[in-house]
Amino acid sequence: MARITEQPRFKCALGAMQTVQSIDRVVPILHSSPGCSQKLGEGIGTSGYYSSHIFPNSNLGESDVVFGGEKKLQSTIRNALRVIDADLYVVLTGCAPEIVGDDVEEIVNKFREEGYPVVVAPTPGFKGNNYLGHEWILDSLIKQYLTKTDIKTKGLVNIWADVPIQDPFWAGNYRELENLISQLGLIPNTIFGVGRGIDNLKKIPQAEFNLLVSPWIGLGNVKLLEEKFGTPYLHYKHLPIGAVETSKFLLKIGEFAKLNKELVEKVVRDNEKEYYYYLERFANSIAENRISTKRFAIVGDAQYTLAITKFLTNDLGYIPLKQYITDDTPLKHREQIKKYFKDLNDGIEAEVIFETDGYVIQESIKNDDHYDYPVIIGSFWEKSLADSIKGLFISVAWPIRDRAVINGTFVGYTGGLSLLEDILTQQYDKQLS
């Protein structure tokens, strides 16, 4: 049933057009009303090779919602194939044609039968948000584009983590995950970001295993890959941030992939050595600037809320206030996710609230017991709240309007230092103002 959405923190399923946009040379074709692409194009770093005014779009009008828009879609696809330089065309459906009942699948299948690289993913806005839309699109690619192979490449690992652009740090995160996997001597395979694209997409069935780094998004995809190609998967529950969590991450992968233990431990040791060199140099800054052992609240999707809770608690020694998960996590995953927040150092447990209504979240944060100014990590919507309670504020979640993220990342050893840098910078800024 309809419910109040104040301060939206996700888009609708069609918003996952940005997932398609983030695979090199793969273009979404929207079968939707004319305004969807611009509205859903909101975000950081969205111009790219294709962008919302480049995406072919059937721009449905009044007569199309009465008489159907199938003809319009046919000519949009046919001409997109002539005009747009792409390796793969992904037709996405919006609300209007789904309610009206256009037979989009049949149209797309015909193009595929004629040999054109076209797939379809139903993504009407009323069926779910862009986190789900992301999964549905990946499912469509797996089912309609990938083919089973007998070739398996030893050490090849498909990495699945963030929802591109919805997570403003997606580009840097995927690169850092690749970097970590490479350090273990494995071969990372991702489909998002610079130069990855169609070749990597085609390699997916050859992988030795799938690595899912996410609390719940993508779980359906790796299960489908297992079912379709027999590829096992490792479900790692969150992005690793900072030394403690990244070392656990590397050891876990080493164990799963049955890698030489000594080699993995050496990688961990070398990284930790460097990490703690910096931490040692800034130990005074942390201890003497009122940013040690702070309380914190995170408002974000399950991925970030969990990952940063782990980092701040297990690495920096902070104390969690209530934590807020805004991605409308499906009910079946919630109990499990709550458990992840109970697995923290020194017997600490964090209370998690699943809430999509920003008003409720902010009232709750205001009333939580932060006695001293806390660290608030969230989206643009939390900025004025943080100001009003004099908290240190760091934006990590969509919508972000106060910082640029090009290829920055909080993932890994260096990512942890970046997040620490941000916290320190906020503190210095506070002292100046």
Next chain:
Amino acid sequence: MDVNVKNSVLGTREKRLGTIITYNGTFNDLVDKTNDGSIKEAGRCFSQGSACPSLCAISGMSSIRDLLVINHGPTGCVSNAGTLADGTRLITNSLAVKTSSSSLIGTDMNENDTVFGACEALKEIVLTAYKRHKPSAIAIASSCVSGIIGEDLDSVIDDLREELPIPILPLHCEGFKSQVWASGFDIVDNAVFNELVKPPKEKRNVINVKNFSQFGRKVIDELFTKLDIKPLYIYRNVTIEELAHLSESLATVSMCETLGSYIGNALEEKYGVPYINSITPNGIVGFEAWLREIGKVVNKQSEIEEYIEEQRAIYIPKIEEVKKKLKGKKVIIGMGPGLGWDAVRLVQEFGMEIQWTALWHYDKQHDDGKAPQAVRYLSESNTKNFNMSISHIQGHELSNILNKYNPDIFITRHPGASTFAVKQGIPTYFMANEYIMFGYKHTLQFANSLVDRITNRSFVRNLSKNTKLPYKEWWFEQENDLFQGKKEI
């Protein structure tokens, strides 16, 4: 227009103003075909993402300071809530005005709702939102989904009017309803005019200033203070109480002809508030014509002449200096018609050569039944003919045109349109707000900005060398209007 017929559902621009989104030819041909009545919408058999009336309706309405918009639709329809809140915050912070952090709330319609309807849930959401924020008015905006499944928003609004002590406004702005997103501006005007504007009790020393942002507010504030008049900027940051008095103002001006047509003419027709009858105050010619028209209406001609003389002395010599550097430079313009026609006029004032003008839509007439002022000015002043298209922000057409002509500069104004040119190594000026060409001072800044962009092309050159356009080579061998006027090619 018939302002005495109160109707919550306003006809689209296509129906009211004969607006088209597809054309290819020249300025003179467009005007001739308008005059002989032969111009009509031709359509395209290939299109790219454009924009919808909901976008314009909701952004305009939600910018009213103490009004809350509830958009009855799936959550993607309110994806721009953050951007809108930020835009309002820029103004309210600069004025030190307190506002609620929420100006736009969605109802997150889901699959069940498409089957069973969600009017009851909508009502509950409105009541909750009212309790939370105590706005002075609430507008309920439709969406594609609520429109297609036939949600009876007018009945919901009737019920809510019984329960809440504030005006409840309908905003019938389904995205599929019009291909002309500017239809959304009129939907806001219609709702404000019908539901909020009260009949006049007394005349006030105020001029209504219709605009998007308020970036030119300093110049207008200073000028109006000299004339002893107060500006009332609509709609960003205006209050419901202030809107009630729009009918008592001395006049209405609009910074963009596309934006002001409906409310300006409605106030004139029903309440006799003159809608300033001049081209918009962009560039020197426009600014002076506009000032003199205001002078006439408020009977301050001599003060206006003094102001013009004083300002001319400061700015004209500097503008003349910069013009020397712009003379003969080749320009392509791609933007909406409101400021687009003004840009056409202004670059000609600068002595630049127009290679092509692509406007997103074309209104054959505005709500006074006459052709847009800017078009009349251009045809009456025997402007040199130029190539043009009505292009509905179609990237493939723009990229093709830019590729063919390779101008010295591309001037545009719509999020995302700059990449059509910068990736071809073409210096681009993005008109971020409607005051960029306003008055002497901004005209000078604008001219300098163009010169700077033409002078250092490093960024666009580097970018174009290292990126590729998203179109196949084949496309650049075709005419830009290949898909226009056809069902199939």
